[in-house]
Amino acid sequence: MPFASYQDASLRQVELRDTVLAPRIRTALETTIPSALEKCRVTGRLAAFDLTWKEGMPNCPHIFWDSDVAKVLEGVAYSLALQPNAALEAEYDRLVERIASAQQEDGYLNTHFTVVEPEKRWTNLCTNHELYCAGHLMEAAVAGYEMLGKRRFLEVMCRYADYIAQVFGRGEGQKRGYPGHEEIELALVRLFQATGERRYLDLARYFVDERGQSPNYFTEVEHQNPFGSMDYFQADRPVRELQEAKGHAVRAVYLYSGMADVARLTQDESLLQACQRLFQNLTTRRMYVTGGIGSSFHGEVLTRDYDLTNGSLMYAESCAAMGLVFFAHRMLKATGEGQYADILELALFNGVLSGISLSGDRFFYTNYLEVDDNTQVYNAGAKERQPWFECSCCPTNFCRFLPRALQYVWSLGANEVRLNLPLANTLRNEWGEFQVEGGYPYQEEVRITAKTSRPVTLSLRIPGWCRHPQLLLDGTPVALPPVQGYVSLEERIWTGKETLLLHLPMPVETLHANLKVTSNAGRIALKRGPIVFACETIDNPLGVANLILPSPQNFSLTTAPGLPQGTPAIAGTAIAEAAPDPQALYFSQPLQRTPVPFTAIPYALWQNRGPANMAVWMRTRD
C-alpha cells in the first residue's frame, strides 16, 4: 500500500472568494473569535491562568477550560495571519504570557490541576481531560508559530510536551497511560511538524499504540470505568484491532485523526488499514446524510450500524462533524483518494456549518435532522442556536475550525497542485498562481486558470456525488473518469492562457436511506451537489411532518427569503395533510390532502430566520 504525501497549502496562500465558506470565515474573524474571547474572559477562563483561584471563590477553573482558551487562541493566530490587527496581536501576546506564567517548574501546565486539585495530577486520565487540554494548547502554540512566527508559546508547549514524555511511556517509573479524551496525538504530530523534533511524533505514536493494551490502564491501573465499557474511550482493545467506529464520537474521530497522521508519517500500513476500516464503517454505516456522527445523546456516542434516528435521541455534535473533517483530511493526505475529500466536503458544508449561525455567534451543540415541538422536551435548545454552553467545546472549536478550513481547498504534492474543493479562490505560492472561478458548491460551472514558473501537474477532484462530470481544456474534452477521484492534467508550465472548464451537473437528487434506518422508511432527503436540503416551517407554514413530497417530480431551483443572496432553494409540489379535527389524538376519518408548493433550503442554513420546525427526511410517495 503506497502512502501518499500531500501537504496542505498555507492559509496565507489561499484567497477565498466563494459565497458559502468565505463569508463564514470572515464572520469567524469578525464575530466568532472576538466574542468567544470575550466569553472566555467573562467566565473566568482567561483569569484561570493567573492561578489565583482559591476555595470559595467564584469561577473555579473547570477541567476542560484550558482547552477552550487554547482553541480560541488558535483561532486568533489564524485570524492575525489572515487579517492583521495590532490590538488583537498585542492581546494575543499578553494572553500567551499569561498562559506561560501558569507553567510549573517541571513544565506542567493545567489551571484546574494546579490550583483546584493539585493532588490529582495524572491520577485519572480516563475522565480528567489533562492530556486533552495539553493537546489543544499545543495546537494553539503551533498555529501561533506557523502563522505568525512567534516562538514563545511554542517553547512553553515544547517544555510541557517534554515533561509529558518523561511522565508517560514504557520506561521504568513511567506511567503507561493515555488520554481518556484523545486530542494530544494529533497535536503532538503538529508539534513534530512545526519543530522537526521526532520525539513528539514518537510520543504521539506511543499514545496511539499503548491505547487499549492489556492490562487496560483505565480499568486496571486507574480503576475507572465510568461508562461501563472501554469502547466509549476506544480503549477496549489495541487500536489496530478496532473493527467498528465506537464510543464517544468526538473522541473517536480525534483518535482516528491522530492514527492517520502517525500512520502517514511513520509509513505504518497496519495502522492505516485500521483507519481505512474505521472510516468505512463510520461513513457507510453510522453517518447521517449530513455528515453528522454520533446517533445517541446518551454519552454522545456512536452506537451501531444503521442506528440513525433524526430527532430527540440523536446527537451529531458540531465538534464530531469537525472531527470527521479532521479525519477525512488526514486520510486524504495519506492516500490521495477523492473519497475522503467527498466526506470532508459533505461534513463541512452540512453537518459542520449547521452548527453555527450565519451571524457567527450562535451555536448548535446537537445538530438534529428533525426538530418538532416535542424535541424541546429533551433539549430546551433544540429550536434555537445558543450563544454559549456550560461545556462550550463547539463554539470554541468553530474559532479555529473555520479559518483553518482554507487549507482544505488545495493539496500540494511533488510537482502537483490538487484542487480538492473547487471553490472560487486564488492560490498563490512559489510555483505560481492558480485561479478558480464559479459558484461552487451552489453552481455547476468551475473555471480554472493557472500561471506557473515551473512545470506543475494540476489535478482536479471530480466529486463522487457527480454522475456526469465534464472537463474541457481550451474547449477540448479531457478524458474522464478520474483516478481515485482526481483527474490530473499532464505536467506543464501553465501560461495563464489555458482555460479549464469543469462542469459538475447538480440535479436535485432524492436519496433513500437503508431500510434498517427505520425512522427514514418512506422518506427521502433532497440533495444537490454536496448540499443537503431541509424543509423548515419558515418556508412551509403548514408544517413539515404533514407534508408529502411526491417523487419523482420536477423540482426547480428558487430562492428563499432571508437567506444570503445566491443561496439556492429547491421548490416543488407537496401534498399537505390535515386532520378533520386538529385536536383529536386518534381518529379514523380520512385526512384532507391539499397540493401545496414546498421550499427546501440548505440544511446548514436552517434556523437563521427565527425558531422553526425542520426536517431533512421528508415523507414521500410515488
Next chain:
Amino acid sequence: MPFASYQDASLRQVELRDTVLAPRIRTALETTIPSALEKCRVTGRLAAFDLTWKEGMPNCPHIFWDSDVAKVLEGVAYSLALQPNAALEAEYDRLVERIASAQQEDGYLNTHFTVVEPEKRWTNLCTNHELYCAGHLMEAAVAGYEMLGKRRFLEVMCRYADYIAQVFGRGEGQKRGYPGHEEIELALVRLFQATGERRYLDLARYFVDERGQSPNYFTEVEHQNPFGSMDYFQADRPVRELQEAKGHAVRAVYLYSGMADVARLTQDESLLQACQRLFQNLTTRRMYVTGGIGSSFHGEVLTRDYDLTNGSLMYAESCAAMGLVFFAHRMLKATGEGQYADILELALFNGVLSGISLSGDRFFYTNYLEVDDNTQVYNAGAKERQPWFECSCCPTNFCRFLPRALQYVWSLGANEVRLNLPLANTLRNEWGEFQVEGGYPYQEEVRITAKTSRPVTLSLRIPGWCRHPQLLLDGTPVALPPVQGYVSLEERIWTGKETLLLHLPMPVETLHANLKVTSNAGRIALKRGPIVFACETIDNPLGVANLILPSPQNFSLTTAPGLPQGTPAIAGTAIAEAAPDPQALYFSQPLQRTPVPFTAIPYALWQNRGPANMAVWMRTRD
C-alpha cells in the same frame, strides 16, 4: 354535579370464562404469584422483615422492597379467595406474622428504615418511598381481610396507619408532609372502606389536600428537588389546580386515583373536576393508542400534549397502564360514565396485558409501540420480556392487578347491575345470577340472561368504539343510543327466560394519529373492537418498517400460528420495500416494491413466540 355511587362486585361473585382475561388470571394464580413469591424469597425481600440485616451482609433491604412483598401478598389473598390452597394459606399466615414482627413499638413498619437508615425515618418523603410502602402494605392487609376474613394483618396496618396519622397532619408538632410517590392515598381509602373508620379517609384527604401547598414541603422543609421540578411529583401546586397530567406517570395516576376516591367519598366537586380535567388531558392528549402512558424514559414521565414517539425514547411502563386502569375505574365509580370504562378496557386489553407474557413469568417494564434492532441500544430488554428487574414493581403489580381485574366486569348500584365488560362470565350475588356468553372482546355477539329474586335494573355498557351497536331483548330492538355509555333495561324481576342479544360490530378500523405526533405521520394503526393490533416479524418475515399497508383495503380475519386458540389476526395485502443494495446507507435508485400478504396480531400478545421486531403504527398509502 351528581356523584354516582357504584360498588364493585366481589371477586368471589364473578366466574369469568372468556378467552382473554380469564386465562391470564388463571396463569397469574398458577405462575405469576408463586414465582414472584419465590423471587421475593431468594432476593431476601421476605427475610428483610426479620430485621436481622447488618452492615456488610448481603441483601440490604431496599427502600421499595416492602412494597414488592406487599403487592405479591395482596395477590396471594386474591388467589386464596379464588382458588383455596391450604399450603399457600399457611405460608400467607406465616408471612403476615413475619411482617407483623417487624412492626416497631410505635407502630412504624418499614424494613429499610428500621435496620439500614433508622436515623432517616420520615426525613425524605420526596424520594424515600416510606409512605408508598405503607400504602401497599395497607392494600395487602385489606385484601386479606376482605377476601379471607383475616384480621391480623389488617390490625397491624391500622396500627401503622394510626401512627402515620399522629406523625402527619396540620396539628402542632406534626409534619405537614406527603409522599413523593403516591399510593397511600388510595390505600387509606381502602382501609376506610374495610374498617369503616372515617379517620383513614380523613388522612387520605389530608395527603391529597396538603400536596403542593405553599410552602412546598419537599423543597422548603426537606430541601429536596432531585428532578428539578416539583411537577415530577405532582407537587408544583395544590392538586385542585393541576391542569395537565404531568410528571412521573405512575405517581400521577396513583395520585389521581386517590383523588377520585376521596372526591367520591366526600362528595368533593372541585376535586372531581380536577380529576375529570386530568383524565381528559391524559387520555385525549398524552396516551398511546394502546392505553400506555409516559412518553419519556427520562424520569418515566408524562411530557406534553402529542409527544408520543413509538420507539427508544418512550416508556409506557406496565405499572402506569395499570394505574390508568385504577384511575379510570374510580372515575367510573364516581360518575357512572361509560367513557371511563372505554379507557379502562383499552388500557386493560392492550397496554397492561402487553406487559406480561402468556406464560405469566416474563415482563416488559417498557411497553414500546415499535421495536427494531436499534431499540436495544437504549434498552437491552426491549425485544424480550424479562423474568424480574432490580426494581421489580411491574412483575409484583401484575400479581395483584390480574386477579382483581375481575371486579371491573360489573358495577353494582342501588337496584342496578351494570355490565362494564361484556366478557363471558357469571355474576352470582344476593340478587340472583347474571350470565354473559360470547367471545368478547374478540367476537361481536354477546348474550345475556339473568334470573333474580327481586326487581333489578340491568344496564349494559355500549363501548364508545362501537359505531353501530344493536341490542335485542327477546328479539325486539332496544332503543339506543345509550345514556353516558350505558343502556338500562327497566327494573324488573328477571326470570332467566329473557334473552338479551348485544351485537357489537367490530370492523377493522384504521386509525390516524394527530399530525403533531410526528413519528406517526403517514402511518396507521389497526384496531378492532377494543383490541389494538401490531405487526411482528414472526408473521412478517420481510420486516415491518419496510411494509406499507395500503388503505383502505379489505382486511380479513385470520389466525396466527403459536397464539392461543381463538385469537384473531388481521390479514391483508402489504407492499414490501427492498433496496437495490441492502447494505447501502444512502442511495438514489428506486426501491423495489413487492405485494405481500401481511398479518397483524393483538399488540398485547407480541413477543410470545420469540424475539422479534414489531410496530403498531404501520406505514400506509392510499
